[in-house]
Amino acid sequence: MLEKNNLAAISERTGYSVSTVSRVLSGKAEKYRISQSAVERVTKEARRCGYRPNLVAQSLRTRQSQTVGLVVPGIDNPFFATLASIIISQLDARGYHTLLADSRESEQEERQALEMFHDRGVDGILAVPVASSPEFHEEVGASVPLVLIDRYFEKTSLSYVCTDNYAGAYMAAQYLVDKGYKRILAIQGVPASMPNRERVRGFLDAIKGHGIQSKVVGDAFSVENGSRETLAAFAGNPKAYDAIFAFSATILLGTISALRKLGITEGKDIGVISYDNNGFLDFMNPPVTRVEQPLQEAGEIAVETLFTLMEAHRSGLPAPTPVQQLVRPSLIIRESC
Amino acid sequence: MLEKNNLAAISERTGYSVSTVSRVLSGKAEKYRISQSAVERVTKEARRCGYRPNLVAQSLRTRQSQTVGLVVPGIDNPFFATLASIIISQLDARGYHTLLADSRESEQEERQALEMFHDRGVDGILAVPVASSPEFHEEVGASVPLVLIDRYFEKTSLSYVCTDNYAGAYMAAQYLVDKGYKRILAIQGVPASMPNRERVRGFLDAIKGHGIQSKVVGDAFSVENGSRETLAAFAGNPKAYDAIFAFSATILLGTISALRKLGITEGKDIGVISYDNNGFLDFMNPPVTRVEQPLQEAGEIAVETLFTLMEAHRSGLPAPTPVQQLVRPSLIIRESC
C-alpha cells in the first residue's frame, strides 16, 4: 500500500495536529499564529510526500467547488465551440474549472444538466438555454447563480447577456435594401427562440416601406433547413428571389449547397448574407457578408456578471437585480452581395 | 431558513434512521431487506421535499465521481470540438459527466489540467496530449485510468486510440500521384507531433519512385502557417507546384486564402488536398478532396477503452495491458484535385 497523502498522514508524521497542518497548507498560518518552526516542518513534509488537497473533501466542507457549469445546445457547432472556448479561458484565468454539458437542443437534457450542476455543487452556471419557458432556469437560478447567454426569455428575473439580434438583422436587411435587392428570402432558425424572433422583427422593420417583396421560411438553425428551404423557394422559378438572408451560418451552408445544385451562383446571380460566423465564411468563394456577433465581449460580460452574482451569493447577500445586457453585433462586408 | 434536504432531515421526518433512508434512496432496499412500508414512507417523503443526493458527499465517501476529465488542445478547433461532442455524448450515455479543460497547446496548462483532474477525483481521463514526452501522463496514468486520443507517444505504456496517419497520408499522396501531379508541396503541422511525423512518412513513402518533385514545409496546424507557406512557395514562380497537400483543414484554409491572393484557382490551376475535415470542406468551391478521420469511431473506442481501464481500476485489478489502436482514415474524393 502506498503512503497516504492527506492531512492526517502529515499530521502523524510531523507530530502536529490536523488543524495545524491544514492551516499551514492552506496559507492561513499567520492568521492563526502558527510558529515559524511548525510552518517549516509541515511544508517540508508536504513537499516531500507531494501533498495535494482533496478537492472533493474541500468542496464538501466549504460548500465551494471552484467549478462553473456550462451548458450549450451543441458543442460541435462552431458558434458554441468558440463561445465555450472563450468562457473556459475566462474561468480558467480566475481559477475556476468547467463542467461542460451538451443539451443537444433538448429541453430534457438541459434540465438534467442543470440539475446535475446543482447536485454537484457548482458555484455558478452559464447556460445557452433551449427551453421555451424560463421556469426551470429560474428555479435553479434561485439556489445557484445563473447567467444566460445568447438566448434569453421574454420576462425573466434571470441575468443574461445576448447580442442585439434585432439590430443585427436590421443592419443586414438594410444593407440588402441599400444594395438594391428587391425580392428577399429570409430563412430563419427555431421560430420560437428569442434570437430568431428578434431577427425576424429586425428584418421586417428594415424592409418596411421599401417596396420589398419578402418571405420568411424555415424552422431550424441547421444545414438541412437551409438546403430544403432554398430548394423549395426556387422550385419552378430560378429568379424567385434576388437575395437570401440566412439566419445562421449553418443555414447558410445549406443554402449554398442548394444553390449549387440549382446552378445559381451566389454573389453573381443572387445576393447572399448570413447571420453569425462559423470561422470559415471568409474562405468561401465568394467570401460571405454577414452579421457577426461579438462573442469575446459577450463571453467576458457573462463571466463577469456571473462572478458578481456568485460574490453576492457567497456573502449571503440577496441576489442583486438581474443584469440584462445586449451587445451590438457588427456587419462584416465581403463579396457575396 | 429553508427546509433541509438531506438524508438526516428525511430520517428525522420519517422516523427511520439515516442508514435506512440512504439504503432506500440509493435503491439498495431489497439488498438490505428494508420493509415495504419503510420504503414507501421514505420515498414518499423524499419526493415531497424533492430530495437530491449531494454528489460531492457521495464522491467523497465512495471515491467515485461519475466524472471523466477531458483535455484538448483547443476546443474552438472544429476537429476537437467534434471529438469532444462525440465523447461527451458517449460519456453521457453511460451516466458520466465531463470536466473539460483546454490546454491551448501548452504543455504547462495540460499538466495543470491533469493534476486538477486527479485532485478532483475523476474516475478517468481522456487526453489529446500536447506534451512532447509521456512522462507526466504516465505518472498520472498510474493513479487514474487514462487514454490518449489523436496524438500519442512513441514508446509508452499508456493506452491510446489514434487514426493511422501514415496510411492516411499515403492514400492522399498516392491519389495525387495517380492523378498525374508532379510537383507536390506538403504543408505540415507541428513537426514533432506524432501524427505529423507519421503523415510526413506516409507522404514520402507514397511518392517515392514516382519521379515526384516535392517539398515539406511549415510548422503548425494553423491558418497562418498555411497561408504563409503557400505565399512563400509561390513567390517568384506561380507554377512552382501543381498540387498542395495540406496536413490539416486549418492549414488548408490558409492555403486557399493565399491562393486567392496569388490569383491561382484551386481545382483548376492547381490540385489541392487536405487532411481532416472541419465540416465545411464540402461547401467550399470547389469542394475539397481530403483524408477524413473516423472521429466517431475513434471517440467510441477511446471511451470504451477508458471504461475497461476504469473497471479494472475499480476492482483493484492490475492495469490491463495497454490498448493501442489505430483506426483507418478514408479518402473523400471531391473536386479540388
Add this chain to the structure above:
DNA sequence: CTTTGTAGCACAATCGTTTTCGCATATGCT
C-alpha cells in the same frame, strides 16, 4: 504570589453520504 495576557497549538464538530456490524424481534423446526 496571584492575576492577566498572549502565543501556539489541539479538540472536536461539521459537511452529507455509504457501509460494516450487530441488535433485536419474529418465525420455523424438532
Add this chain to the structure above:
DNA sequence: AGCATATGCGAAAACGATTGTGCTACAAAG
C-alpha cells in the same frame, strides 16, 4: 420449550478537509 435462521433496522465509523473554541504554558503585570 429450545435453538437456529430470517427479518428489519439502527449506531457509528469512515471519506478528507475546515474552523470555532478552548487549553496550556509562559511572560509580564500588579
